[in-house]
Amino acid sequence: MENMTKQQYITKLSFYLRGMEESEYEDVMNYIQEYFEDAGIENEQSVMEELGSPQKLAATLRAEATIKSANNKREEAESNLQQEKQKNSTLKTILIIVLGIFALPIALPLAIAMIAVIFALFAVLVSMVIVVVVMIVALFIVGIPNVVHSISLFSVSFADGLVALGASLMMIGAGLLMALIVVAIISKFIPWMVRQLTKFFNRHNSRPHLNKEGHIYDEK
């Protein structure tokens, strides 16, 4: 650092401090100015040496100021946010309660209707199952005795007996077929449905699963 006069030093310092907040700037400059004066003219050079270059000094002084004001701003922002959050959450809760009360005349019947629909669907499903089962049972109930009966018909008329036997065998066959289909549906379809349902309900949980090799993986 080449030798400069106190005045040059202070001017340079002022330059490097530009942009600082007005009151801060004044305080700093006053302090430095006073410091020089108290040190006395004979100590000017040593003071400048100790203070370091105007640029470095400005950086040090700025850093302190920036940290302090940044901290203040952050604390202010945080406390503002907290206040806002508190205000918001109580307001929200009140609003939700009020809306809920207003919506009741509509929401309640709607909910009841939805439950009724689900119930009805379920009832339809059950009755469909019952119908199928009854059909199968009926086919067997009719078909099997008819075989016996058709054999006895043979003694009366061969043709009639044949027709009757054929018909009853057809009924038994149809019954068996339907039974097999139903069994197949039950053994495949219902597990699949159960799996879909569990997937649907566990959508938001990520549970660890075991894959084929027995490794644990997370379901996405």
Next chain:
Amino acid sequence: MKFQLGSSLLDACVLSILRNDDAYGYKLTQEVKTVIEVSESTLYPVLRRLTKDGYLETYDKQFEGRNRRYYTLTEQGKKQYQLYYDAWKEFSTRISNIMEGGHTNGEYD
């Protein structure tokens, strides 16, 4: 071998010096420098911070036709000094114990 002075220790020293007497920037720095090595530029942020935190107050006095800003301890500053003092006693005792306890009795010298 030089030990570094952390910022809280520096605060403590400044508060302590000002306990006895008010002082202006230059004089304060000189006094601190007799005890520990500090740079001139170190002290201004310290003074500013202590003032902002309410431990110091400033007032101006005329001297030889110009202004001199004096720093003085506030009530809060006095309490803070006491806290620092207690903390320092405890800390320095512990350090001393370690340093001295490191010596074994004469046998292994």
